[in-house]
Every structure is written in structure tokens, then in C-alpha cells.
Amino acid sequence: MKSLGSIRRSFEPWNDPNQRPYIAFENITKKFGDFVAVKDLTLHIFQREFFALLGGSGCGKSTLLRMLAGFENPTEGQILLDGENMSGVPPYKRPVNMMFQSYALFPHMSVEKNIAFGLKQDGMAKSEIDDRVNNMLKLVKLDQFGKRKPHQLSGGQRQRVALARSIAKRPKVLLLDEPLGALDKKLREETQFELMDLQQDLGLTFVVVTHDQEEAMTMADRIAVMDVGRIIQIGTPAEIYExxxxxxxxxxxxxINIFRGEVTAVKGGVVDIETPDGMVIRSETPHAHATGEKASFAIRPEKLRVSRTRPEGGINAASGEVWDIGYLGDMTVFHIKLKSGDVVKASLLNAVRTVEDPFSYDEEIWVSFAPDSGVVLSN
Incomplete structure (x- = not known):
């Protein structure tokens, strides 16, 4: 199979039929009265995987996480962790720990005492607790902050304390519910990579719930996109995106730009789609299509080419005029109104500091793309 996107790491247990899932949601349904939050969902997550549950509000992702933590019980189905059925096992006896968006730190306790709290509850010896807390502080780079109270820390530092407390008990699985939502954009981006490195160093299984697509794409080995209590697609970040x-x-x-039309030709893994305004889209596709059926073609803005002259061949090209221009520093985004009246988005990388003859508002231009740059979608 042709590779999609950059290679993150050679870790693909989900493609090995001999690998047993570490976490298995089997035909899970969760109802709150008449409301069905999760509908007959089956999902397998593997050991040492960084897995993301991604979706909008009310899609069921947090409910799924809470059932794994033991805070909610499935209405139907079962949850297995390392082969053990979690039915009836209370949260404090499950080999998982949860880090909440609010961090839930004890304001009257120092950083050290916050991290040590769960260890004391488990009856660990004081010398062991001290060693474990010191190790956690070093791990999250807060060696000098152990005596401080949470209110004396920045948001990013409080996030690290919550993380250290979550992993101090060395759970088999760490659950993260919107863990970076309270951080500003720059700190959130830095922390994403720190979490990835930490997960690799610890060798734990991480399951994160987020509505932030960039967060999921950056951190996760695989992503489950959810909607109305169901999983719509599971894949690596590159598979989900491309x-x-x-x-x-x-x-x-x-x-994304979406073109809709009718299949007019199918030949050897290549399909022609004609839009209502006469544009012909030719695209490679691994799926079977029949002449006359409705089809949609999706292409990312960065895959579009923009030019002043008409591309050769006449297919995969449409003319229009520049409607809006957005300069973002690393790239410039163009909104182009096609002759059909549809508006498409194209993004061009600003690889040089100055452009001799830039595109301008209301200028007539052409957008085009290669046959393998987009994807024909299922309707």
C-alpha cells in the first residue's frame, strides 16, 4: 500500500493479526434515560498506543472515556482491559488514571503533596513516596517547584503537576480528557510534543479525548472520529487527513473543498466526474464506481495549483476570480469564486520573503490539481 503522509514511527500493532487489543470496547451502548450517548460501538486500542477520540460536543467521546475509567457503566456490551472484563470493577481498582481538563489540584497542598496524594492513599512507604515524587518532578521538569502551591504556578506548570500526579501511581492506561484546553496556543503546541515524548519514555497507553483536530493529528498514533455516538472512521492522522x-x-x-457531480467514465482505477457547470474531474480511486452515479470529490486547499494561464488538457481545472486574500505568514490563503458561483480555497506556501507579481483581488485565474491529489468520497 502506498504510504500516506510522513512516517511517525514503526508502530502498527493494529495491522498485526497476532496482536491482542489491550483495551477492547465490545458492542458498547450507553443510554441516559431515552438519550443514547453511545450506540453499539466496538473499538480496539493496543498497548503503548497514543489513541485519540475526536469529535464535536455531544458525540459520545467523553462518555466512552468515563466508562473506561469506571465512572459510568455501559447499558449494553463489555469493556476489556488487558483481557480482563471491567464490568463491576470500581474506578479505584482499575489500572487506569484520569487527568481532567480542570486539573483538579488541591489548592491548599504543595506541588509535592499533590503528586504524593494518591501514593499515600495506597499506603506506600514514605521513603518510596519521596523517591517517586522526586522522579515525577524531574520527569515533568518541575524540580524547583515542589514546595509551591498551585496558585503560584502558571497554567502550563499546573498542567504538568496534574500530569505528574496522574502517572505517579504508574497506571497501565492514562486517560486525558481535553488535557490542554486551558493553555494558550503556543504553550499548547509545545505541550503536545512533550506529552508525546513522555508517553514514549514511560511506555504507557494514552487515550485522549479532544475536540481539537490539530491536537489529535499531532499527538495520536491513531484517531477515531466520532459523531452522534458512533465511530465514523479510525485511522492514522495521515489516513484521516489524506x-x-x-x-x-x-x-x-x-x-476541504468539495466538488459534487456525476460519474461519466470509469477505467482502471480512474474515474471521471462531471460537475453541473461542465467541469471534468479525473481522479484515481481504489473504490468501485458506476457510470451515472452521484459522487463527491474532496481536495485540500494546499493541493490546488493556482495560475494565470489555463492548464493543458482541460480536465481538473476551473477558472474564477480572486475573491479574498488572507496572509498568514507561512502561507497565503485565497478564496476563489469559480464561474459556477462556488467558492474554493487554495493555500500557497510563502517559500520566499517577497513575490514579484502576486495575485490580486478580482484577478481572473485558474485552479487545477493532479489526479492523485484528492479523494472520491462515499455518498
């Missing part, structure tokens, strides 16, 4: 299986996933992850 090969979405539905218009919902394509639209939810990043920016």
Missing part, C-alpha cells in the same frame, strides 16, 4: 472515507470526516478534519 483519505477520509466520508464527507463528514473530510469536512471535520482541516479545510
Amino acid at each position: 483519505a477520509p472515507k466520508s464527507e463528514f470526516v473530510a469536512s471535520f478534519i482541516g479545510d
